[in-house]
Amino acid sequence: MKKGTVVIIGAGIAGLSTAYYLVNQGWNVQIIEQNTLDNNCSYGNAGMIVPSHFTPMASPGMISQGIRWMFDKKSPFYVRPSLNFNLMDWGFKFMRYANKNHVSAHVEPLRDLNVYSSQLYDSLSQDSAFNFELEQNGIMMLYKTKSVEYEEKELAKRAQELGLDVEIKTAEEMQALESGVKIDILGGILYKCDGKLNPMKLMKQLVSYLKSRGVIFHEQTKVKGYNILGNKIKEIVTDKGNYAGDEFVLCPGSYLMELTNKLHLKLPLMPGKGYSFMYTPPTHVKLEHAALLLEAKVAVTPMDGKIRFGGTMELGSPNNKIYKNRVEGIVNSIPKYLKNLSVDYPKQDIWYGYRPCPPDGLPYLGRTSKYDNVTIAAGGGMMGLSLGPAMGKSISDILSNRKIETNISVFSPDRFG
Known part of the structure; x- marks a missing residue:
């Protein structure tokens, strides 16, 4: 009925x-x-299922980090200069919410919604009408610097307190998870609670x-x-x-x-432009897990025998342009973490899209x-x-x-x- x-x-x-x-x-x-x-x-997104993302983007440290990144057009975060009123209003609201109290009040609802969604993906994958390469085998968070190591370990401990399945690992332990790729890092976190799929x-x-x-x-x-x-x-x-x-x-x-x-209705929001592209690795290279290259803010996802790389957050008025320096920022970061991946600037099929970002x-x-x-x-x-x-x-x-x-x-x- x-x-x-x-x-x-x-x-x-x-x-x-x-x-x-x-x-x-x-x-x-x-x-x-x-x-x-x-x-x-x-x-065109990274295809990641992320209970690990239980902190809102408006969080402590994002403002100072964002200001530093703004002066580098290849950085993970960039605000394209504009007199757009919506962008300025969004920025003022973002600054108001980027604090510890805001984060503390929302980690559990975000965790619960993400975990629930992950369970629903599990159920959907059992339907014979669907086969979208769902793998709930975790996502590797890879870092190269002491400052990010401290932040990520603190975040991992909080995730464990929230009941998420998370393991803090040395560089050697992370390397042991990936025999087909040479990893150059200080250490990493394995969020076993996370997963990936093929969004297409x-x-x-x-x-x-x-x-x-x-x-x-x-x-x-x-x-x-x-x-x-x-x-x-x-x-x-x-x-x-x-x-x-x-x-x-x-x-x-x-x-x-x-x-x-x-x-x-008042629902402030800014589009955050991101880029991605597919890469066909050599036959001897195989990546088992999805990964986030933390300092670079680049997502790496095995997908249909290839690897999808994606990243950047570019706030500003929407347009149809592909800014080469934004994509170069992604490409240049890859060999710093994954040593035996020689990735050239993609000559075609660069995808871009706009993430809807509330302040x-x-x-x-x-x-x-x-x-x-x-x-x-x-x-x-x-x-x-x-x-x-x-x-x-x-x-x-x-x-x-x-x-x-x-x-x-x-x-x-x-x-x-």
Whole structure:
């Protein structure tokens, strides 16, 4: 029995996950996507499932580190100079939240949402319709400096206190995990609680599954506004017609503010541009685990017989440019950690996308009190793929009046007023 019609804006991992759980609970689902189904941030990311990321991006030390990085165009973090009001407002809010109290108040909700999402990925992988290279074998955090060693060991101890499966290892112990790659590091942390998958396969399989269950996709369809009656949206107005529904879910990634401004909702967010590319290693080189090269902030993920490298966080107005120095920063960092990987600057197929980053480093998840039929699942930032299933399942539970498995109150879309 169909429960009604849900219109979802956005076909990234949050939107597709929401559709997956809703259609399996009996809802009629339509998805509006302003791009094509193979062109969003969920396809080109590092494919990491990260309960290890239990601290929000707005944390102590990020401001001073960010200021140092701003003067290096190849650095992991860069703010492109601009008089953009949204960027300045975002920056002031970020500074307000980058403190110990903010981090302490949110480590457990972030841990719980990530762990829950990891469990949902396990369940999804048991469905015969899916085979997206899920491996829950851990992620290696590799560091080369004493200062990062101290920070990471303290973080690992906190993770252990939070009940996560984490091991602090010497350089020799980390090397023992990877016989096919020569690692040059001071030491590392193995977050055994983490995992990885192939995001391209996952997204394509989700789309195929949803189409087989009757979900209707409206690609290359841009939202222009809303027809509202009282406290309810009645229709989404697009450049290809209007779409009516009983419930509306906003999962538009970095386009969130563009859509919520039209509803007079305050959900500050900046797009954080990141790059990735695929590398085919020599036959004698094989990487078993995903890894983060910590000082460089570069993600390394074995994927479909290749390796995906990704990184950088570039805040500023969106554009279609590939800045060579940003990609060079990734390429140049690789042999500093992985000695026998000779990676040249990629001549083609450099991917870029925009991570949706709220200024407090927390996702937006739940109903907004200003409308009776609007829920939001967006703003996962660098945890977007990791949090996708938990965000989608939470939204479907809200709409179906079921118990939500984790405490999502701190992620309220109303928290900025």
